[in-house]
Amino acid sequence: MKSCDLCKMWCEGKDIIIKNKLIEEDLIIKQERDRILYFSIVGNKPKNPFVALVGLCPGSTQLITLIENYNLNKDFEKAAELSSFRKITKNIAKMLRKIGIDQYLKIEIKDEFDFNNSPLFLTTSLVKCAALKEGKGRSNEFQPLDYNFSASCLKNRFLADILNKDYKNLKKIIIFGKQGAKAVSERIVEDKSIKEVLELNGKEVMFLPHPSGSNNGGVAKFLSK
DSSP: OOOGTTTTOOTOOOOBBOOOOOOOOEEEEETTTTTEOOOOOOOOOOSSSSEEEEEESSOOOHHHHHHHHHHHHHHHHHHHHTTTTTTOHHHHHHHHTTTTTTHHSOOOOOOOOOOOTTTTOOOEEEEEEEEEEEEOOGGGOOOOOOOHHHHHHIIIIIIHHOTTTOTTOOOOEEESSHHHHHHHEEEEEETTEHHHHHHHHHOOEEEEEOOOOHHHHHHHHHHOO
């Protein structure tokens, strides 16, 4: 299997062969300045989702988890699905209850809710693959519009995913973190922002704090309102 079999490669990264056993270096498809892009397409593929949960970009934890799962099971897409929003579901569940998504969907969203395996939720990110600094870097410090590869992924792949004609019930788009909010609010698509394009297509765009443990304070402040 090749990377182009799973993605149109809007980033213009090099096409790679997905080997039987992977290490991080095998997944490098592009480097732009201080960022290395690792082919990882983290997220699920539900048939008929109602709510999209959108991160900024997979981080090193998601990349490592994907590789570990793939090396165990040899299914790249399933490994990518299992890696989405790794270890932060509790904060996500709390915030979704706060804004009434459980009532909207008429389901119980417990702290341990498995969003990746729920047919009601699309789990994805503005930039689909992990774009990490050389050495160790946190993806939530990353502004996608500053880089050509990630801006292209956002304008093309992300919009195509959310506006999938088969997703007739997908109405609520929840974007996590200040950097994500900034990226979708700037006018980059024919003098419109990503947010405006989504709203013109009948989507409600909502912003929530980043759910990572490093932002527990921000999450707690939001929940206390």
